[in-house]
Structures are given as C-alpha cells and as structure tokens.
Amino acid sequence: MRFAPAAVALSLAVALTASVGMGAEREADPRAAALIAEGRAALAAEQPQRAIDAFEAALAVDPGYTPIFLELAQASRAEGLQGKAIHYYRETLARDPGNLAAISGEGEALLEKGAVEKAKANLAKLKSMCGEGCPETRELAASIQRGPTAPVLTAEAVMPEAQVSQQN
Numbered sequence: 001m002r003f004a005p006a007a008v009a010l011s012l013a014v015a016l017t018a019s020v021g022m023g024a025e026r027e028a029d030p031r032a033a034a035l036i037a038e039g040r041a042a043l044a045a046e047q048p049q050r051a052i053d054a055f056e057a058a059l060a061v062d063p064g065y066t067p068i069f070l071e072l073a074q075a076s077r078a079e080g081l082q083g084k085a086i087h088y089y090r091e092t093l094a095r096d097p098g099n100l101a102a103i104s105g106e107g108e109a110l111l112e113k114g115a116v117e118k119a120k121a122n123l124a125k126l127k128s129m130c131g132e133g134c135p136e137t138r139e140l141a142a143s144i145q146r147g148p149t150a151p152v153l154t155a156e157a158v159m160p161e162a163q164v165s166q167q168n
Contacts, residue, residue: 035055036067073092
C-alpha cells in the first residue's frame, strides 16, 4: 500500500505521454526522407517513373510512414496509373481515415477513371468533414465541375486488326 500513490502517479504520467505521442505525426526515417525528397524532385521534373522508384524505396526503408503512400499515389496519377493511385489513397485512408488529402486525391483519381458518382461521394465526405471552404473540398469540386478527362489513346490502342489472306 505504500507504493500505491507512486504507482498511480507513474501510470498517469505514462498514459499522458502515450496519448501525446499518438497525437503527433512522427518524422520519417532520415534515409526515407532523402528518398522522398528525391522522388518529389523527379516528379517536379516530370519524371513520374523515377519518382515512383524513389518513393517505393522510401517505403521499403520506412514502411510505417503513411505520407509516402500519398506521394506514391500522386506519382502514379502522373504516370497515368489511376487504379494504382486509388490503391495507395485507400491504403492511406486505412491508416488515417481522416486524411483529407487522401479523400480528395482518391476522388480526383476516380474522376480520371470516369467514376463521377464515386468522386461526388468523396466530395460529400469532404464537405461533411471540413466544410465548403477547405482547399481539398474546393479542389475536388473544381475537378468535378470540369468533368472527367478523355483518355489519351496510344498507337497500339488503335491498331487495325490483322487480316490473313491466302494468295494463289
């Protein structure tokens, strides 16, 4: 019984420290931070595949750092891989359900795939979470207003069918 007050005080201090630690976002591993910076530079230089490679390396170094998934999603969208971007946004939302950037980004990627109604559902979710005035809501609303973009066809996508004919 002599140690009961000390034990209570110690457990309160530990509980308070744990709750404060959970509320703050942790910093990335320094090696991962360098790779993230490299990926951002590659994305700014319009080299999305190089950016994806850097972000994936950063994810291998620090798999617990959630913002890497947002970077991967953005680079995937720049590469035209909306399905992969949606996967990364959903991974971010599984780890941080209130991440406004992930909700907005997922909505834009859905819109780029032509899923307008799903993008509007993301917009409604953003409006309920942060209102009309937050940047994520305005950005997604403007994208929906512009409408889905037409897909760009490559030469391989419009190749004529091969015809085989028999010559005598």
